[in-house]
Amino acid sequence: MKIQAALAFASNGPLSIEEIDLAEPAAGDVLVRIVASGLCHTDLTVLANPHLPWPALFGHEGAGVVEKVGLGVTKVVPGDHVLMTTASCGKCPKCLSGNPSYCINFRALNMNGGRCADGTCTHNHAGKPVFARFLGQSSFASHVLASERSIIKVSVDLPLDVLAPLGCGIQTGAAAILNTLRPRPGSSLVVFGAGGVGLSALMAAKISGCNPLIVVDKIASRLELALELGATHVINAAESDALAVIREITGGGAEYAVEAVGAPKVMEQAIEALGQGGTVALVGMAGAEASVSFNPINLQNKGATIKGSIMAGENGLPELFIPQLIEYWKQGLLPVEKMIRYYDFEQINDAIHDAHDGSAIKPVIRMP
Incomplete structure (x- = not known):
């Protein structure tokens, strides 16, 4: 036809x-x-x-x-x-x-x-x-x-x-929270990227009872919408040291993080943002040749976990x-x-x- x-x-x-x-x-x-x-x-x-x-x-x-x-x-x-x-x-x-x-x-x-x-x-x-x-x-x-x-x-x-x-997009962001990470109510969570996937993760994290709920982005209008959708804190990465602010808000590092940008450098930030025993879900789609670096000793000392999550998640x-x-x-x-x-x-x-x-x-x- x-x-x-x-x-x-x-x-x-x-x-x-x-x-x-x-x-x-x-x-x-x-x-x-x-x-x-x-x-x-x-x-x-x-x-x-x-x-x-x-x-x-x-x-x-x-x-x-x-x-x-x-x-x-x-x-x-x-x-x-x-x-x-x-x-x-x-x-x-x-x-x-x-x-x-x-x-x-x-x-x-x-x-x-x-x-x-x-x-x-x-x-x-x-x-x-x-x-x-x-x-x-x-x-x-x-x-x-x-x-x-x-x-x-x-x-x-x-x-x-x-x-x-x-x-x-909405399924992927929400599933990273509801199916892959499954955070406990009251857990601290940070979302890197306030696009469709990231904001979907934010809404799902609010449903899960996460608090504080932090969103990081460089576009002010997106951060304003994040506040409307349930973020307790927003960080403009173009104006602030996002990792320092996250550590201040959470008392050392987030229990959970979601990377929804698809940029290797932001993925590295999301890993660094974790506190003791924290878990990060990488959901942003990077290019086929992309690679991410992290310090294995830091990961080991924190007992942290890196997960990938796509579509309906785990x-x-x-x-x-x-x-x-x-x-x-x-x-x-x-x-x-x-x-x-x-x-x-x-x-x-x-x-x-x-x-x-x-x-x-x-x-x-x-x-x-």
């Missing part, structure tokens, strides 16, 4: 809305008409990869309406409203133990470019393959093909343009966790709409620009 898609033709190049061909749903696939899609930092990170085959189609925070299902699909039927998350195999030890976010076949499923077993591609432009089904979706398009395992059915009365980012099942987040949203405990700025599909390059300069925390693209 013919669909509209925002294609990238070069690293860090502008996206161009083009007509492309999309294959019919194979067994286990679901065809979804996109209503809205969040723009995530990971989209920008991979767009900057010069080694990617072009053209490429990004987007992985899609929400929409099921139009068609492939053979064997039982979870949804045409007309159902859905959110989408990354693909997982359902068969490896990680999937079978309730950790699909760490599926052993994650890269093969989410970064294979939409290649089929017979060598063909699900997406084609002018007769040439498009690198697509990015992170299980490629939702910067009018329609996507997603695996049934990536689909989360939601009530038809829910606003898809508000909840679309739950598929990745022992997190998106099919159960995303509905839990929706319930928090209904209760007013996860007011994600305060982070969102909307863009029409033809404004997608404006959304990318505003995400880069920090003026938009969570851009959401509305499809026509």
